Amino acid sequence: MRLPTSLLASTRAGSLLVALGGLFLTAIPAAAQGGTGTVRGTVTQSGNNQPLVGVLVTVEGTSIKASTNTRGQYTIERAPTGPHTIVFRWLGYRPLSVQTTIAASGVTTADAVLEQLPIQLSELMVTGASKVPERAVEAPAAFAIVPPRVMQAAGITGQAPLALREVPGVDLAQSGMNDFNVNARGFNSSLNRRVLVLQDGRDLAIAFLGSQEWNALAVPTDEFSKMELVRGPGSALYGANAFFGVLNITTPSAREVVGTKVTLGGGFQKPTRNDGTTYGGSTMRFDFRHAGTVSQGRFGYRVNAGFNQADAWSQPRTSADGRDLKREYGDVVEDSVAHPIPVNRELRALNGQTANLATGVITGGDPDPVKNFYGAARVDYYANNGSVVTAEVGSADVRNEIFVTGIGRVQVTKALRPYARLGWASERFNVMAYWNGRRTRKPQYALASNRELKETSDIFHIEGQEIRSFNSDKGRVVYGMSIRNYQVNTKSTLMLAANDDRSDYYYGAFAQVDYQLHDKLRAVVATRVDLGSLIDPQLSPKAALVFSPNDANSIRFTVNRAFQMPNYSEFYLRAPAGAPVDFRALEAGMRASALGPALATVPNGTLFTNSAVVPVFASGNAKLNVETTLGFELGYRADLSRSVYLTVDGYVNRIRNFVTDLLPGVNPAFPFWTAPSQMTVAAQRTALQDAVKAQLLASPATALAGRGLTRTEDGRTAILVSYTNAGKVTQWGLEAGAGWQMNKSLRGDATLTVFDYNVKDAAVGDSLLANTPSAKGTLSLSYAGDRLSASGNVRLVKGYSWAAGVFNGYIEPSTTFNLDAGYDLNTNFKVFVTAQNVFDARRFEVYGGSVNGRRILGGVTTRF
Structure with missing residues (x-):
């Protein structure tokens, strides 16, 4: 049963607020x-x-x-x-x-x-696997910690997901300059949200789509103190959308970064027009951070601000012949016969360009660069007992980024992403509240239809967690609760007015107990209950055994259940999904048939409301259920020697209730089209409806209309595609990582990921593909001297088929080389350079996304 949308209607929610407020107030004197x-x-x-x-x-x-x-x-x-x-x-x-x-x-x-x-697992500490610090070798989950050198190298790019490119099991698909899909363990999509992304505990997802807006980070990647990715189902601790993993990003407190840091950088890339010529290609970046303490160390403060601008890879697709995508992908696709490139036309040029209305040919301008202006301020209060109270505000102004969505590409002209966070943390408990906002200051545009899209949304969240030990520290329990409120208003550009300007609540409570059964054996059990106004109650259990024969080795077995909520688009979308269809010929055929006399009372041209212009809509489905996965994992991690480590994680997941792509005839709220009301004889109405359906289904060109022709809420005729739950899949895979410290300064790392799956059931017409390569791997070599640091890596990805929304095709295999280096001129100045895709192996990683090439950046950082 789904809960009412009013917070006051839930006594459970009120009790939780009182409990959290009481915890905060009663602990202040102790602080x-x-x-x-x-x-x-x-x-x-x-x-x-x-x-x-x-x-x-x-x-x-x-x-x-x-x-x-x-x-x-x-x-x-x-x-x-x-x-x-x-x-x-x-x-x-x-x-x-x-x-x-x-x-x-x-x-x-x-x-x-x-x-x-050498980096040894026995010495690393992780937090995300259990929501408490623990030795990495004892963690009951597959995980990876991103090395600081990798975060520092990714900072100048403005592309935080690049820091994950050497992590085993990660799918990293880029479109445009900053639009990334970060996923683990398959079933990627154009707007992936199967990996929950948290920054200091704050969910970074967009309210309407539930996906990430990576260009909107208000703290640069090289300012992160830690990036930790936990792979596998994680809803037992984190709730909804921790489907295949949780990425925990931590930023430093004021005391951790006292002083001033300034970075100035830039570089170039060469975006290519569809005619093969290049243009622009510059990148500029400026980052500033200052932190300090006042009042004899009682308060600390940290301020970040910066600007990033880069000419993007994305190109217009407005040509009337619909072949711009073919021209864009033509040099990249190795076999266009085996893997044909579809016809695709957009009605709107990219920001900064103009197009001829009749031919679609670009008549002026190049795409405006992608921009990000950001700022954040944080204040920490350091209590006498060691606890810390934190208040933080920030915002990012993002411009001109392009997302690939289920209904085609969408360009963000200008959007603000403000946030605020208040937290109180000690070794044993933490309480946190935050607010995330999104404001489209200028409209977003669906490029396929040239339709304006707007979003004003807010996410309010409060949570509390406590940690207790028992039985002489042999056991530990972690428990907590949370409340979240979504407020979404699209000004009827993405949802019907009846569903828009809405407020929805979600409540969760979790507990985990781990106990040392034996010196070498640890057991972990956890569960979480999630309730909400748009989902049925969800129970997410977890159990694990970790066997550690010594401090350097461990074997674990884990069982997890996780779920992913449909987003607002899947629940309530209403937007054009293509050009209107002319059914005048179909109407004429019906009038010329034996049914003609029955149509005498229906005015000519109105059989399909306006037969000359029958709209095509994409619509949500308010009756969708959550997607679920049940995962079984077996993992081994070890320090094989003082200089070599190894991790191997195998898994089998059973996934149910996929939310399909947009399909015709799957939403029970919109049955097949009915004859006009002027026809009053039931037999004649039925005969007409059957004849229309048969005529449309007889031709592949109109088969979609044959399944999707319906009447909307106001009784008007439309072709409608929607979502439904369907599909049963079993997937399995292996993720391996190894590192070797060759000497004091030189280190090598390697990863290998293999993946496969079996579709046991799917909806008719749905292309249920994993959108994931069956094999991928990385090799890296890094050097760390007294002043010089450098690294190089190669990422190899096998080709695979892709189907998500309106885009279906084949992702070509790729081999990408990357280099970065830094040199400390002295203790205050450092120069650095990074080169992505060194050999300019042009490729696309999301079907329907941009073709990306080489990018070379450099800069200088000063600290004082």
Whole structure:
């Protein structure tokens, strides 16, 4: 049973709000208790005493942390007094714990000398698998942590998903400059949302589509303190849309990045027009960050601001012959006979261009560049007991990006993505509330129909979580609750007025218990209940066993259930799905047949309301159910030696109730067309309806209309395509990753992913494809010297078939080489360069998306 849309109608929701509010208020006095002191120190590298920048320094048992500056120095103010353990961590170095006693007055010194160490799983800490920190080798899920060097290299690009290109199991499909589909374990789509993306716990998805707007990040990738991807079903802890994984992005607190950082960069790429000529191709980027502490360290602040502009890869497709897509893809598709490129015409040119109305030929201009202006400000309050209260606001102004959607390409002219977040976190609990907004300041355009699309949406979310240990720390329980409210208004451009300007609520509660059954065996059980005004109640259980024969090896078995909600487009979309159809000839044929006398009372030209212009609509289906998956996983991870690690994860997933592509005749709210009301004899009405359907189904050109001809809510004739739930699929795969530290400075990594599936049931007319290669892999080599760092990687992807929305075709196999390098001129200045697709292997990764080529960028960063 779906819940009412009113929050007040749910006593459960009211109780939850009271509980969370009470937790926040009653804990405030505790936050002020106890004395505090200051800890300072310097962190250097063993062997050469060089200062280490960016080392994470934490006071164990608290939420207090800082990081070292360009001189290797750190300061932690307002740390709880008494005996404490100061922990120093940095990827590629052996973690170090220093025992000290923090005095209430003066400064306590805690220096550290870190030894370089190959990355070992036994030393890594992860959070996303259980929502609490735990040793990576003991995590009950497949995961990957993105190395800092990769995040830093991706920063200048403005393309955060590129940081995931060396992660096993990840599908990374790019269209345009910043539109990416990030997925794991198959069944990708043009607007993928099977991987939940969180930044500091805040869901980044767009309210209406449920997908990501990667160009709208208000903190650049090189400013992330951590990117952690957990693969596999995750609804037991995270709820809806953690279908195949959760990407957790963490940004640093003010104390972690005290100082100022400025980055200035740019570069070039060569977008190619459909006639083969190139144009523009510039990229410009500026990023600024400043952070500090005030009031004797009681408060910290961090400010980010920046600008990014790049000429995009996307090209117009307005030619009246419908062959622009063929011209765009012609040099890329190896065999256009085996893999024909469909005819595709859009009625609107890209922003910055004009087109001849009759021929569709571009008469002036090149596409406007994709732009992003962003800013964010954060304030942290450091309580005496080690807890931290955070308030953050930010916004991004995104312009001219192009999405590939189920109804074709959509261009965002100008949209604002404001947000605010308030959180309170300690070692044992956290409470958080946030607001995400989206405002189309200038209309978005469906390029196929030239229709204006608008969205004003808000997401309000509040959640609380607590962690408790029991039985002498052998067991641990994590539990929490959440409330979310969506408010969406498309001004009747994407939904009918009856469904628009709406407000919907979702409620969730979860708990996980893990227990050390034996020194070498750990059990994990969890479950979550989700309720909402648009979904039936969902129960998402999870169970896992982790066997660790020693600190360097583990084997795990996990069973998970997850679900994905239909988005608002799938529930309530109403938009043109193609050019209107002329049925005057069909009407004339009916009048000339034996049914002619029965049509005498129907005015000529009105058999199909307006027979000359029968609209074609894409419509949502309010009766859709959630998609579900039940996953079984077996994983092994090990440090095979001090210099070699290995991870292998195998899985089998059973997926049910796919939301199909847009299909005719599948929505029970819109049965087949009925004869006009002027015809009152039932037998004649039935005979006419059967004759119209038979005539349309007799020709492949009109077969879609034969299944989709209907009457809309106002009784007018239309051809309508909609969504339904259908399909049963079993999929399986293997994800492997390995790393080898060859010497102190040189490291090699490799990944391999294989995938297959079997469709057991599908809706008639639906192309139920995984949109995923059966095999892909990466090889990388990185060097980290005292001043010079460099890396190169190659990504190999096997070709595969694609079907999503109006686009169906074949994605060509690809081999892509990438390089990046950086050099520290001194402790304050660094120059860097990154080259994507070094050999300019032009290819498209989303069918219907852009053809992408080489991009070379460089810049300078200063810290002080």
